[in-house]
Amino acid sequence: xxxxxxxxNFTENEKKWQQIWQEKQIYAYNPNVxxxxxxxxxxxxxxxxxxxHIGHVYSYTQxxxxxxxxxxxxxxxxxxxxxxDNGLPTERLVEKQKQIKAYNTDRSEFIKICEEVVxxxxxxxxxxxxxxxxxxxxxxxxxxxxxxxxxxxxMSFLDLxxxxxxxxxxxxxxxxxxxxxxxxxxxxxxxxxxSFMNYITFKTEQGDPLTIATTRPELLPxxxxxxxxxxxxxxxxxxxxxxxxxxxxxxxxxxxxxxxAERSGAPLEILTVPQWFVxxxxxxxxxxxxxxxxxxxxxxxKIRLENWINAISWDWCISxxxxxxxxxxxxxxxxxxxxxxxxxxxxxxxxxxxxxxLPIGYSKKEVEHDLDVMDTWATSSVSPQLSxxxxxxxxxxxxxxxxxxxxxxxxxxxxEIIRTWAFYTILKAHLHQNTLPWENIMVSGWCLAEDRSxxxxxxxxxxxxxxxxxxxxxxxIRYWSANSKLGADTAYSEDVMKNGKRLVxxxxxxxxxxxxxxxxLKGKDKKAKLxxxxxxxxxxxxxxxxxxxxxxxxxxxxELQNYEYANAMxxxxxxxxAVFCDNYLEISKTRSYxxxxxxxxxxxxxxxxxxxVMQTLLKLFAPFMPHITEELYQxxxxxxxxxxxGSWVNYGDLNYEIDTKGAEGLLEIxxxxxxxxxxxxxxx
Numbered sequence: 001x002x003x004x005x006x007x008x009n010f011t012e013n014e015k016k017w018q019q020i021w022q023e024k025q026i027y028a029y030n031p032n033v034x035x036x037x038x039x040x041x042x043x044x045x046x047x048x049x050x051x052x053h054i055g056h057v058y059s060y061t062q063x064x065x066x067x068x069x070x071x072x073x074x075x076x077x078x079x080x081x082x083x084x085d086n087g088l089p090t091e092r093l094v095e096k097q098k099q100i101k102a103y104n105t106d107r108s109e110f111i112k113i114c115e116e117v118v119x120x121x122x123x124x125x126x127x128x129x130x131x132x133x134x135x136x137x138x139x140x141x142x143x144x145x146x147x148x149x150x151x152x153x154x155m156s157f158l159d160l161x162x163x164x165x166x167x168x169x170x171x172x173x174x175x176x177x178x179x180x181x182x183x184x185x186x187x188x189x190x191x192x193x194x195s196f197m198n199y200i201t202f203k204t205e206q207g208d209p210l211t212i213a214t215t216r217p218e219l220l221p222x223x224x225x226x227x228x229x230x231x232x233x234x235x236x237x238x239x240x241x242x243x244x245x246x247x248x249x250x251x252x253x254x255x256x257x258x259x260x261a262e263r264s265g266a267p268l269e270i271l272t273v274p275q276w277f278v279x280x281x282x283x284x285x286x287x288x289x290x291x292x293x294x295x296x297x298x299x300x301x302k303i304r305l306e307n308w309i310n311a312i313s314w315d316w317c318i319s320x321x322x323x324x325x326x327x328x329x330x331x332x333x334x335x336x337x338x339x340x341x342x343x344x345x346x347x348x349x350x351x352x353x354x355x356x357x358l359p360i361g362y363s364k365k366e367v368e369h370d371l372d373v374m375d376t377w378a379t380s381s382v383s384p385q386l387s388x389x390x391x392x393x394x395x396x397x398x399x400x401x402x403x404x405x406x407x408x409x410x411x412x413x414x415x416e417i418i419r420t421w422a423f424y425t426i427l428k429a430h431l432h433q434n435t436l437p438w439e440n441i442m443v444s445g446w447c448l449a450e451d452r453s454x455x456x457x458x459x460x461x462x463x464x465x466x467x468x469x470x471x472x473x474x475x476x477i478r479y480w481s482a483n484s485k486l487g488a489d490t491a492y493s494e495d496v497m498k499n500g501k502r503l504v505x506x507x508x509x510x511x512x513x514x515x516x517x518x519x520x521l522k523g524k525d526k527k528a529k530l531x532x533x534x535x536x537x538x539x540x541x542x543x544x545x546x547x548x549x550x551x552x553x554x555x556x557x558x559e560l561q562n563y564e565y566a567n568a569m570x571x572x573x574x575x576x577x578a579v580f581c582d583n584y585l586e587i588s589k590t591r592s593y594x595x596x597x598x599x600x601x602x603x604x605x606x607x608x609x610x611x612x613v614m615q616t617l618l619k620l621f622a623p624f625m626p627h628i629t630e631e632l633y634q635x636x637x638x639x640x641x642x643x644x645x646g647s648w649v650n651y652g653d654l655n656y657e658i659d660t661k662g663a664e665g666l667l668e669i670x671x672x673x674x675x676x677x678x679x680x681x682x683x684x
Contacts, residue, residue: 002635004515008508010473014627018130026641027135031401033076040408041067042384042438043136044421045082045144047376048121049089053455054463054492056125057132058447061481063412064134065565066442068623071135072648073557078405080140080387081129085118086325087144087376088179088263093117094324102323103180107355114324118145128465132474133626135643142386144379145326148397149386150351153379154329155395156428161344162394165279165431166318168342173317175271178264181321182275184375185314186420188268193258199250215254275319276328276372280427284309290426294441297563298487301415301443305426308419316424318378325373327352331359332368343367347395381424384408384437392432408438415443415487442563445489452491463492475625476500482569482624503573504628507621510581511632514610517592518636521607526637530612531654539591539602542609543656545584548575549613550651556620557648565623572620580613616649618642 021027029038041063046056071077091102094110094117102110122143129136142149160166173182195215203209259268287309296302319328329345329352343359345352354369385391390402407429413421422441429437448454449461456462468477479500484490518526525533530546537543552575559568592610594603615637622629622642633642641647 004512004635008504008628008631010475010504010627011470013631014131014133014474017627017630018133021133021135021641021643022130022138024641026643027071027077027079027137029078029137029140030076031404035404037074037076038078038405039067039070039075040078040405040410041080042387042408042411042425043080043082044413045084045142045380045383046125047089048083048085048118048125049093051462052124052128052465053447054465054468055447055455056128057465057468057477058481058484058490059412059414059444060129060134061132061478062444062484062486062565063410063442064132064478065482065569065623066410066412066560066563068135068626068643069560069565069648071643071645072619072622074646074648076645077135077137078140078387078408079136080142081126081134081136081138082142082144082383082386083118083122083125084144084376084380085122086379087373088181088320088322088325089376090114090118091322091324092179092263093121107323110323115145118143131469132465132477135626140387144376144383144386145324147351148389149379150326152386152389152391152397153326153374153382154345154350154352155347155391155397156378156382156385156432157329157374158344158347158350159392159395159432160278163431166276167279168274168276170272170274172270172272173275174259175269175273176261176264176266177269178266179261179322182271182273182317182319183261183268184317184377185312186308186316186377186423187262188259189262190257191260191265191267192255193267194253194255197252197254199252215256275317277315277317278378278427278431280312280315283427283430284312286430287423287427290430290436294426294436295439297440297442298485301418301441301487304415304418305422308423316375316427318375319372320375321371322373325376326379327354327373328370330354330370331362332370333362333366334368335362335366377420377424380421381428383421383425384411384429385432406433406437407435410440410442411438412442412444415445418443440563443487445484445487448489448491450492450494452489468497472497472501473504473627475504475627478624478626479503479569482565485566486563503576504625506577506581507618507625507628507632510576510585511614511618511636513585514592514614515636517607518611520604521611525608526611530616530651533608534654534656537605537609537656539605539609540656540658541584541587542605543658544660545579545613546609546654547656547658548579549616550654553616553620553649553651557650560623568620569624572617576617576621580617584613619647619649622647 043063044059067077067079091114094114095101097117098113100110100113126138157166174188175181176183197213197215198217199211199213200217201209201211260266261268288306291302291305291309294302329350331343331354333339333341333343343362345357346360349357349360355371358364359367382391384406385402388402388405389398390396390406393399396402411422411425425437429435446454449459453459453461465477476497477500480493480496483496525536537546552571556568556571559565559571588606588609591599591602591606594600615633618629618633619642626643630642
């Protein structure tokens with residue numbers, strides 16, 4: 001055992017262990033281990049679209065609890081990290097940061113600026129994710145805009161072309177006039193807008209008056225009825241003209257529901273423009289079956305996907321009239337006799353940029369480029385395949401790797417993107433390989449402000465994780481995250497953070513207290529497993545807490561296997577405070593010291609019990625609070641990391657046949673003494 005430091009400095013220790021874990025590659029994936037022994041995670045690639053916030057910490061740490069547990073029970077872990085760094089969200093970030101507009105900037109220059117911005121933003125993500133101790137293997141990192149990801153995304157498109165599940169059509173689509181692009185049904189939201197209902201008089205051929213009510217009088221020559229924003233000054237003069245000619249007989253201010261773009265907030269127009277679509281409507285029944293085949297954690301989240309599938313009204317429009325995205329691997333022929341023929345890239349050409357590259361057998365003058373890029377969801381919907389490096393039997397960069405890793409074990413994600421990321425990923429896997437993309441989906445809730453309102457910059461209630469890390473440290477923030485039930489929206493709580501800080505301090509002090517006795521243990525007994533030294537634990541009260549400990553391990557293991565990390569944390573914390581610290585330590589400390597050496601066997605039983613209970617508790621806390629548990633484990637037990645593969649505890653059917661009345665009697669006496677001292681205001 002190492003010398004016990006006087007105090008625990010979380011700032012120094014957390015940085016120290018984060019560096020050591022990376023240097024020793026504690027979280028490295030081993031490609032030589034079988035698929036059956038490997039646990040594969042489809043990690044959410046964070047969208048590179050703005051400032052990091054506490055919500056990132058909240059959801060990603062909850063995934064990490066499960067990953068660390070799976071590693072500790074012996075699984076080889078494939079835990080990548082990606083960055084969703086292309087598409088409209090990233091373009092909007094760049095436009096805001098650089099005070100430019102994509103349509104006013106040279107295309108190649110704008111793409112270059114985007115690449116510079118995302119590189120800077122991604123480094124911030126890496127720093128934060130390391131600070132909160134995500135146990136990812138950074139050698140598996142990917143970017144959705146990288147050449148490899150573009151190749152796999154274009155493979156996905158060509159595979160759907162080959163399977164006749166994607167088509168190009170000139171049909172009405174929803175158009176965002178602010179971002180200047182087509183949108184899919186999942187990209188829109190209903191908003192309440194204030195406008196005017198204008199009553200305008202027309203005359204029939206017979207001279208009879210005919211009154212038409214509309215919110216968009218300027219479009220009457222072409223439309224029956226459309227909507228317009230009442231504050232749009234471009235159309236105000238038309239209403240004034242109608243008033244002057246006494247054709248506008250009445251105006252009523254109304255509030256009505258308007259279809260708006262989710263990101264820009266702009267009311268949508270309907271335009272007829274050629275776009276690419278993925279067949280969706282024809283697969284609704286099949287997708288509902290897929291939703292039912294998936295293991296949902298929590299189960300009540302399944303209805304969200306089912307409701308969305310039932311609500312789908314048209315096929316998925318995947319074309320976007322933007323710059324920074326994955327281009328479609330297509331051209332359009334200008335050769336005489338085949339004008340407009342769609343020309344697809346050969347798989348050997350991928351990734352292609354139609355603006356620079358040419359289809360095989362055609363010159364520059366013989367083709368027209370496709371200027372559109374794919375919907376960012378068209379890329380992130382193949383996030384599993386971006387890690388496995390394959391799409392299907394016909395389209396793969398590394399088929400052996402893909403077959404070994406796909407389908408994956410777990411998709412962790414937030415509930416608000418069930419209708420987008422979860423749905424699109426399920427759709428793609430179904431169309432590409434007639435399978436689910438993963439066996440389990442773990443859905444997290446939102447992190448809310450302390451008053452349970454949604455965090456927003458305008459309200460000034462956004463919490464910056466770096467400041468909280470500086471104040472409390474990573475383990476305390478992870479503790480707060482672990483206190484939230486999976487799928488539940490949870491308010492940030494200073495009280496919970498303080499409880500976490502208190503727990504870290506108590507773990508340190510309890511470990512320091514029990515450690516003073518450990519040098520009395522024999523070397524071979526320290527190295528032995530509890531099952532191998534159980535006969536040396538002879539005191540009935542020691543046996544009682546060991547029985548309780550074995551029960552705790554079984555319960556916590558079961559909860560974590562069912563993705564109920566909050567229950568596992570609660571059970572472990574309750575045992576630590578109420579059973580171990582408040583009761584066992586108080587009752588057994590006299591035997592542990594045995595200053596007069598009256599009963600060395602009883603003393604040895606007590607110390608051996610302290611040794612194994614403390615070790616087990618550190619392992620049960622390890623998925624949640626990796627730094628303090630690693631520090632204490634290294635001081636007390638081993639130079640090997642507590643987080644390595646196979647380090648979980650399993651006591652099987654270990655059980656001491658004892659009469660629990662003796663232990664319960666001791667606890668009752670202790671409770672009476674505490675109450676008496678409390679009533680007399682005596683020190684407890």
